[in-house]
Amino acid sequence: MKYIGVTNHLKKCTKVISIKRDHSTTTNEKLQSVVGLEVHAQLNTQSKLFSGAQNTFGGLVNNCVSLFDAAIPGTLPVLNRKCVELGILTALALSCKVNEVSSFDRKHYFYADLPAGYQITQQRAPLASDGVINFQVFTPGVHKKPYNKSSKIKQIQLEQDSGKSLHDSDLKRSLVDLNRAGAPLIELVFEPDLEDGEEAAALVKELLLIVQRLGACTGRMEEGALRVDANVSLRRYGEPLSTRTEIKNIGSVRGVAGAIRHEIERQRSVLENGGKIINETRSWDAVNKVTVAMRDKEVVQDYRYMPEPNLPPLRVNLYTREETQDVLSVPLIKDRIPELPEDSRKKLIEQFSLRPEVAIQLVNEPVLLNYFHELTLGNTRSPTKVANLLLNDLLTVLNKRKFDVEDCVITIRQIRELTDMLLNKHINLDICRKVLDELLDSANNTSPLDIITKKEWSIVTDEEEITKRCTEVIENNPKLVKQYKDGKVKVFKALLGILAKNTSNKIDMSIAAAKMEEILKKL
């Protein structure tokens, strides 16, 4: 009795304690990672944002610079019409609300590659706001199935790029090239809607495809035409956002995934060891695959934003198709939006009955997508087989040589001829891959047929020849034939293997298999 009474008492106590402690304070609870992106995309224009100097990559050092870009006193900014057009086009493609009136501000900071001491940007009233980007997350090898994700866009603003600094740490100095100073950028600010690096990488890839379709940006990340800053933080599920760190200037899609994955792991281990995350800027070291803290972490910068006094407000016409030199018509720009990647994927799935992951991979490589459309024109070739050829075989050959898909020199005429030969079984897959490899080396427009004849790769489909070869194999391998006749069906594959070896893979195996079976049955 006494014992029972004690346990009851204990039960009561534990109950009271558990009620008191409905918010657990343990650190072992699962942490959720939160990721938000800021993307800078260079606009694809002839001249710079506010000056008539050439906007180019890799020009003669300090040559594509106007007096305004070098901040010579007395010069004034004049906005490039094309930049406004491309900015609005991108905003509309991302379902943003374009603002009827937007304005420019000065953001001050001191750095040698910013001659004026301030950057002209849009802080108070950006060009556009409240958009959304929808995309599919699918990394072969990471995800089994693609899933949909979306991220809201806070705002899209026009701003100037800075010059470029080369750091010479031995001599303790920086070398400055102003060719990029004043180049036109759009900055896209995304809400922290993502959870990991793969989602962020998928978002960047989708954005890249969109701006390339629009012709707004070359998308050449290796040239810095599209740069990503990622804000990463961890929190317990359901709690408000915690302190974040910012990873600056990530220059590739895979870099985005790697940098964020690493930063999440770093923060998790800091928190699990009882540490604290400080608000700091880090950079991604793509070679060593780590994020490292940058120097300027102690002080929160005060940018001393102020309205740009030299530029009156920018106005656009939201309602009608009338436009003047200074007021662009938004509906007219809307008419010019091409088919977007999302629509392309839907079309591929609906019209060609491709699987979603195949559609995603095709759309991700514009060159392959173009091949696909050319090859499926007129409905003579099987879309699934064509897609498989492009994604499995062509891509494998390119990857093996570390070629960029963009640099693929194979012409549509060549790939068409080769595909027909493969689908009509004049060649087998093995030879097809070899031909693809040869085509990358050969002179422009060499016919795949020429290569096959030259290398004697053509396949034998002639039935008489095949019968002859089959009989040869059967005669030379009486043991195997006997085993087969005794019911060991597995041996059939071995016979075919010998046949393939004897003929150096040059005969049509499906015809050969049928023939072989036929002859064996007759025996």
Add this chain to the structure above:
Amino acid sequence: MNFNNITSKILFLRLLSKRFYSKIPAVPVVTLEKQSPKLKVDTNTIALLERLSLVKCDNVEGVEILEDSISFADKILHINTDNVEPLYSVLENENLSLRFDKITQGNCQTDILKNATVTEDDYFVAPPGNIPLHEVHDNECNQSLKENEN
């Protein structure tokens, strides 16, 4: 005749100048509002300002000038601006003029580099990053940094 005409004109101008005053008061006007106590800038803020502006002002005279400037500017805080839209530019009602996307400038490397004291292979030569002025941290700041380095 002619002479008379001129003297009458001068008389008229004198009359005008008596009736119309200059818009700038000859003596400083004391604001009716109570003067807020003079602001003191602490050493950390001075250090931050020096870092941001690359201007050295950490001496008695410099700090005094800074504090005087702040109290001078503080006067505008007494003005009631409720329901008044800020005016950012007198050209607010104008449209920003746009230019066609054509290359009209640049290609002038020699002009651009002309004013630079040090160049190397047509690059400007600059010190690495910002000039690090001495930094003052209070204990709290130091401590929090140490904690975070774990």
